[in-house]
Amino acid sequence: MNLDETVGSGVALRVEVACVGEGTVTFTAVSGTVKKAxxxxxxxxxxGRVDIITAGPxxxxxxxxxxxxxxxxxxxxRRVT
Incomplete structure (x- = not known):
């Protein structure tokens, strides 16, 4: 897991995800009480992509x-503008 503690609350973000190999990966983005996978x-x-609006710092x-x-x-x- 990677953690960024510099993101403010209420920021719209897009997490673009990719993988290679044999199998599947579930990417999960969590901010405060918001969790998207x-x-x-x-x-x-x-x-794939995960769009999230941060609910915490x-x-x-x-x-x-x-x-x-x-x-x-x-x-x-990336920030969504």
Whole structure:
């Protein structure tokens, strides 16, 4: 899990997610009481995204996979204007 404690409350963000390998990854973005998730199939050339409006002063991103040793993950967080 990665944590950014510099994000203010009420900020609109887009988390663009991707993975490669054999299996799936569920990316979860959490801020305060808000929790959003996106599951990505790593065997396909696809990406996903999680749109979130922060509900606290931090943003945590977690990538979970039952095949963790067989996948690679990446994500980028952008402000939505």
């Amino acid at each position: 996106e599951r990505v199939d790593c065997t396909r050339s696809m990406t 931090s943003l945590a991103i977690q990538a979970d996979s039952p095949e963790a040793e067989k996948v690679g993950t990446a994500y980028v967080v």
